[in-house]
Amino acid sequence: MVLKILSCFDPAGFHQSKEDYSLFTRRSSETFVALLVYVDDVLIASNSMQAITNLKVLLDQQFKLKDSGDLKYFLGLEVARSKEGINQCQRKYALELLEDASLLGCKPAKTPMDQNSKLSKYKGKELKDPSMYRRLIGSLLYLNITQPDITFVGHKLSQFMAKPRLPHLQAANRILQYVKGSPSQGLSFSSKFELHIKAFANVEWAACPNTRSSITGYCVFIGESLVSWNSKKQQTVSRSLIESKYRAMAIAVCEIVWLISFLKDIKVSHSKADLLFSDTQVALYIGANFVFHERTKYIETNCHVVRNMIRLLHVRTKS
Incomplete structure (x- = not known):
C-alpha cells in the first residue's frame, strides 16, 4: 500500500517522512496535510477541509477507498475531539480482553502489580498451554498504547514467553483486574x-x-x-x-x-x-x-x- 501511495503522491507534492515511512506530508504557505498509512487503513489530517476533500478524490481514483468520516475509531483506538484537545482510549478493546479472560465480573485491583511480587523464570508450575499466556501478554502490550501505567509490568511479563509459569499468568490476570477498574482510562492531548x-x-x-x-x-x-x-x-x-x-x-x-x-x-x-x-x-x-x-x-x-x-x-x- 505504501509503495502504491508513493507512486501516486510523487506528482502531488507529498513528502515521505524519513522518521516514519508510513507518514506522508505536504505543506504550503497556508495549508498542511498529513496522511498516515497502516496496511489498508488511512488517516488524513489537515487544517483545510478543502485539502482533505481533494486528497480523498485523488485516493479514490487510485484505490476506490471507503470513507469512514471523522476519526472516532482506528485500530482499536477510540478518539474523541473537543475544543480542549484530543482524548484517546481503548475501552472496547479492554472490555474484550476482560471478556476473553472471563474476568468481566472480577474485583478490580488498585495497582497493576503486587509491589512485593518477585517473578522468576525458574519458580512456579509450568503452564500446560503457554499459547494462552503469550496471546494475553501480546494483547496487553497493545493496550500500552493508551495505558502507560501497565507498561512496566507488561514488558516484565513478556520476558517469560518461552516457558511461562503459573505465577506469571496470575500476574497477567492482576493487570486485567487493574484495567477492570478503569477501562476508559487513556491519554489526553491538549490543544493549548x-x-x-x-x-x-x-x-x-x-x-x-x-x-x-x-x-x-x-x-x-x-x-x-x-x-x-x-x-x-x-x-x-x-x-x-x-x-x-x-x-x-x-x-x-x-x-x-x-x-x-x-x-x-x-x-x-x-x-x-x-x-x-x-x-x-x-x-x-x-x-x-x-x-x-x-x-x-x-x-x-x-x-x-x-x-x-x-x-x-x-x-x-x-x-
Whole structure:
C-alpha cells in the first residue's frame, strides 16, 4: 500500500517522512496535510477541509477507498475531539480482553502489580498451554498504547514467553483486574500547549533476579502531553547504580533526538532547550564534568551522548 501511495503522491507534492515511512506530508504557505498509512487503513489530517476533500478524490481514483468520516475509531483506538484537545482510549478493546479472560465480573485491583511480587523464570508450575499466556501478554502490550501505567509490568511479563509459569499468568490476570477498574482510562492531548520537550528517566538497578540487568524507564512530554514512554531491561549488566542511571538517560536522550528529528521532518520548529530530569545528583555532576575518572570511564560514550544533546536537571522522587 505504501509503495502504491508513493507512486501516486510523487506528482502531488507529498513528502515521505524519513522518521516514519508510513507518514506522508505536504505543506504550503497556508495549508498542511498529513496522511498516515497502516496496511489498508488511512488517516488524513489537515487544517483545510478543502485539502482533505481533494486528497480523498485523488485516493479514490487510485484505490476506490471507503470513507469512514471523522476519526472516532482506528485500530482499536477510540478518539474523541473537543475544543480542549484530543482524548484517546481503548475501552472496547479492554472490555474484550476482560471478556476473553472471563474476568468481566472480577474485583478490580488498585495497582497493576503486587509491589512485593518477585517473578522468576525458574519458580512456579509450568503452564500446560503457554499459547494462552503469550496471546494475553501480546494483547496487553497493545493496550500500552493508551495505558502507560501497565507498561512496566507488561514488558516484565513478556520476558517469560518461552516457558511461562503459573505465577506469571496470575500476574497477567492482576493487570486485567487493574484495567477492570478503569477501562476508559487513556491519554489526553491538549490543544493549548507550549511546544517544549521534557523527559524524565529513571532506572531500577539490578532488578532482574535471573540476569541482574537493570530496568530502564522513561517518559517524554510535549508541553503537558505525554507522547512517548518505555520500560525495558538494559542489555548490559551495570556495575553500579550511577552506570545504570546514565544508560537510562542515554536511552531517553535517543528518544528525544528521534522526536526532534520527527518534528523537523514535518516542518515544526522547536527552539527551546530540551530538558531531561533525573533524581540522581551524581549522574548530573558526571554529565557536567568533562574529566573522566577510572571509575566512570567505562560509561564515557553514554555520558557524551547525554551531555551533547540535552540540558540536565534534577528532580526529587519524593515530595
